[in-house]
Amino acid sequence: MAEENVIYVGNKPIMNYVLAAVTQFNNGASEVVIKARGRAISRAVDTAEVVRKKFLTDVEVKDIKIDTETVKTEQDEMNISAIEIYLSKP
Amino acid sequence: MAEENVIYVGNKPIMNYVLAAVTQFNNGASEVVIKARGRAISRAVDTAEVVRKKFLTDVEVKDIKIDTETVKTEQDEMNISAIEIYLSKP
Numbered sequence: 001m002a003e004e005n006v007i008y009v010g011n012k013p014i015m016n017y018v019l020a021a022v023t024q025f026n027n028g029a030s031e032v033v034i035k036a037r038g039r040a041i042s043r044a045v046d047t048a049e050v051v052r053k054k055f056l057t058d059v060e061v062k063d064i065k066i067d068t069e070t071v072k073t074e075q076d077e078m079n080i081s082a083i084e085i086y087l088s089k090p
Numbered sequence: 091m092a093e094e095n096v097i098y099v100g101n102k103p104i105m106n107y108v109l110a111a112v113t114q115f116n117n118g119a120s121e122v123v124i125k126a127r128g129r130a131i132s133r134a135v136d137t138a139e140v141v142r143k144k145f146l147t148d149v150e151v152k153d154i155k156i157d158t159e160t161v162k163t164e165q166d167e168m169n170i171s172a173i174e175i176y177l178s179k180p
Contacts, residue, residue, distance in 0.1 A: 038132060039129075041132040042130075042131040042132050045156050048156060049156060049158045049169075049171045053158055064155075065154075066138060066139060066175070067139070068143055079139075079143075081132065081135040083135055
């Protein structure tokens with residue numbers, strides 16, 4: 001998958017990510033992946049739900065993966081949960 | 091699925107939910123569902139990851155569903171995202 005079809009959800013308003021996803025589908029993408037880590041995971045789910053329920057009702061959730069990533073800080077390592085939501089358009 | 095195999099994740103420490111899930115598997119459950127809404131969604135993912143990476147390494151993520159639920163408040167209705175994580179043990 002092309003890197004431009006991946007949306008990393010962070011702390012911005014959800015609509016930013018929703019519009020990014022809608023734009024990619026409208027530009028011809030057949031699949032968009034929404035990724036997030038830690039507390040932003042809830043916002044990634046919000047993003048996916050708003051895209052498919054409010055904007056592009058033919059978009060489906062094709063797959064959802066969860067994983068644990070290890071993040072290195074200055075003194076330590078910590079584990080953080082991550083999610084990938086695969087949206088596809090017929 | 092029996093209702094006792096469903097764990098609702100809220101605002102308590104994640105270990106509460108992890109231990110609830112581990113206990114259910116150890117009591118013979120072959121499937122446990124972890125559910126959460128809104129901001130607790132990130133904690134549901136944390137719970138699933140800790141269960142299968144730290145405690146019961148044979149447990150797998152069988153399915154993940156996301157949806158939007160409508161919650162009625164006194165004057166209004168609001169939409170809230172929800173997640174269901176299906177964990178299974180062979």
